[in-house]
Amino acid sequence: MSDRNTVHARIASADGSKRASRTMGKALHRVFSSSWIIYVVLIMLAAIYIMPFIIQIATSFKTDADAAANPVSLIPAVWTTAAYQRLFLNSDFPLWFKNSVIVTVFVTTGRVFFDSMAGYALSRLHFRGRDTIFALLVAVMSVPMVVLLIPKFLIIKSLGIYDSYFGMILPLLIDASGVFIMRNFFESIPQSVEEQAKIDRAGTFRIFWSIVLPMARPALITITILSFQGSWNELSHFIVATQSPSLTTLTKGVASLASGQLSAGTQYPIKLAAAAIMTVPVAVLFFIFQKRIMNTNEGSVKE
């Protein structure tokens, strides 16, 4: 009997499908508008995610004693820029900053150039061994970077570039995933754009540089951001590639601050100020290119 009832019900619902679609709009509305709970949850979570950074900024303007006594308050009892003064006038911090800037500029420029060149060859040029190279590239991408610390040190040492800018910059110049991104972007550009230039007998580099590369702006911006972020935040490579204090980068320097290099005691305002300044360049980049960064995944499908 029950099966007969369901058949009836199904027919009834089919007959009433117009009515159902009308009420569906209402049902949808009810479901979504009753979701103020979602807002409460989201706002609470957002507060948890943002608070650490606000506390960080606030604490960097406190005195040591105040930071220890009132770790939650967002308004310093006494405003002081002592931490920042100490960092900039009386420590190696400016040197670390300079080193980070040098390395990041060279690595980012190099990566964007070499990654796009390799990506172009792998997608647009026909040559024997292309598929093999591509397969190797994918294999390389899956090697965990942390297990390479000792190997990297060994080769840098035996090439005689240990403890130099060369040793810091050269190994970071190619990023396999950047090549991958560029290759996929070039695949999506129609072949016809290069044909006229080929008939005019323009050289491969000429076609690449003045025709295809300008079209690749979105992908170039993406890998520029990724390279900047990656090399600015890099730590382990600089630990194994350098030794002398004059080549210390921000990541390495701030890490040594964390273990109490500047002085005894906690000195939280100084440490937090250093960490905050270190975050500024990536934060600026993030807020300028926010849309692009946030859509990295979505855009990649469309592009």
Next chain:
Amino acid sequence: MMFSSANPGSKKRGHSSDTSIKINHTREQISAWMFCAPMLIILGVFLVIPIVMALWVSFSDWSGRGSPFSSGVHFIGLGNYDSVLVTPGLSQSDFGTAIRNNAWYTLLVVPLQTLLSLLLAVMLNRRILKAKGFFRTAFYFPSVTSSVAITVLWLFLFGSTGSINAVLSWFGINGPNWFNDPRGLLQILFSHLGVSQGPALLTQHGLLGISWWDWLSGPSVAMFAIMLMVIFTTSGTFMLMFIAALQSIGEGTEEAAIMDGTNAWQRLWHVTVPQLKPTIFTVVTLGIIGTWQVFDQIYTGTRGGPSKTTLTPAYLSYSAAFDNQEWGQGAAISFILFVIIVVMTWIQRQIMKDRKMSRRKIAYYEALKSETRGLSNVSASQLRGKGNPDVANREGKNHE
């Protein structure tokens, strides 16, 4: 997951370059290799050759002085692997401790960060949600900042006089001295239940120089603080991946499910999550690979302490080589770690694979199918008998 390489022009391309512009063919070959040269040289020199070198070092007694290929360096076979894995001693128990710590870390971080990022993505994917951009920014920002900066911040927040303990004290809770507390979380739980010593069966026997009781102690309080930090910094990245996947799914199936009278929870688990399976696979794989590589946070924050409870294989490999000059052991640990990561990813791939249906299940589904077929025939004939012309017509059409 990333770009679709399918390109409508790809077939035409091969054709055109083969016929109409054949003149440039050799030149294209040469320039192609020149375009790839920087990549091949750098990846070859700084990735492939070093791995071969390190493999040799892991089988040698190189002490860090001179070249690892000089005549004073000897091949000692599996000696380094042996002292890390088999022979009882400090090297073995350190390695066991590191594996223990990292196993707990992976076991807890991967599910938590996957769930949290999925939850954030589902909440942010609602069409009518206001201030989407603000929320996305808030959740994603920690992923952009460097792990060193976040670790410094965390050392302050979770310090003994830090913000977390201050907030806890509002609720009358006396927070631990997070980064100096080596007690395992499960140990604490057991001691609350009145069990402070494990049974002899667990304390007397063990693996890798660590007793079973110690394996079961759970992550230490210090490690727990690091776990929270990593979840905080990675959930934003994975959230973006889930949001991208959700947007490519669309809302058609969800609307259909709403029609069927499901509630929000049922829709999430039975409609949305199954469609997200490929993305969940990616996120879990990346999570496993990432959690077994944790290094920056340990180096900046705890350096393996307190009582080695935040020691991880990646950091142990580094400190064995660079601090203790045990280069062979350090290299051996990094190759073992490599194998662990490969194996974990493989296991995870096997689990996530669509399993073949067992024979019994197939038989069950077949039976169900024939039963429904029979039922619908019966009810159709009954309906026809009742003289419902509409249904009769429809049935007739179907049979034709």
